[in-house]
Amino acid sequence: MQPNGTEITAGVQMPVWRTGRRRPAPEKIAVADWKRDLPLYIFLAAAAILTIASFALLNMDWVKVASRIPKFADVVYQMLHFSTERFSITLTTLMETITVTILATIYGMAAGLAAGALGARNITPWKPLSVILQSFFALLRSVPTVVWVLLVLACLGFGPAAGIVGLSFHVVAFFGKVFAQAFEEVPEETIEALRATGANRIQVFFGAVLPSSFTALIAWTALRFEINFSEASILGMVGAGGVGYTIMAAMNGYKLGRAGLAVLLIFLFAYMVEALSTAIKQKIKL
Structure with a gap:
């Protein structure tokens, strides 16, 4: 104007x-x-x-911190001198970490699907159940994964089993929340159309809700798998098995080259998972 x-x-x-x-x-x-x-x-x-x-x-003491910065650069430099000393043990513990990650993701996803279906406000059989489950999931997520693992260690002892069970607490709470949100985004018209044909709750879930939110479920699962791998790599330092124990033992023994190689393997696997998940999401969109 x-x-x-x-x-x-x-x-x-x-x-x-x-x-x-x-x-x-x-x-x-x-x-x-x-x-x-x-x-x-x-x-x-x-x-x-x-x-x-x-x-x-x-x-x-910021003066002390600033004075140690050159030491940090020196440690990184030594870690870049990769050492294949006891490489078979490093590789074995890495595979242990990957196994813990896969099992925790699978178990958590299966339980999260059921919890998400019960917690989604548009398909839950009882409205207050949604509030109860979401509050329970928030409680589980408020406790760090390491704390859950330490609690399980007191029951199961040291080893990968404690890592799987302890990590699964957080995974179930995560999937229960994000899956419920994905289910709630399904258009109400789609659900009502199936209900009008006489479909029961299970048929509505598998016939409309799950297919409509499948892309979101894949994206969330890929993201959680990456998080699980990162957490499983650290859990070995508290006795839950995996490559984290190898890194801690190498650092304590000043075997920085060996620790550097373990970190490199972690990075390579994480990068491979990221590339694979990106390719899968792009293929689904096509």
């Missing part, structure tokens, strides 16, 4: 537009922008306050 005249307001000439409305004053525009960005300013201020408070509580 173009102005077709001017109007004098408080001694200032303001253009009058063809619609008959006056263009907002610059002061009003500035106030509107400030109000619009107020949540951002609050977030930045809160982040700054929390950062300062965290540093104060930690009581960190």
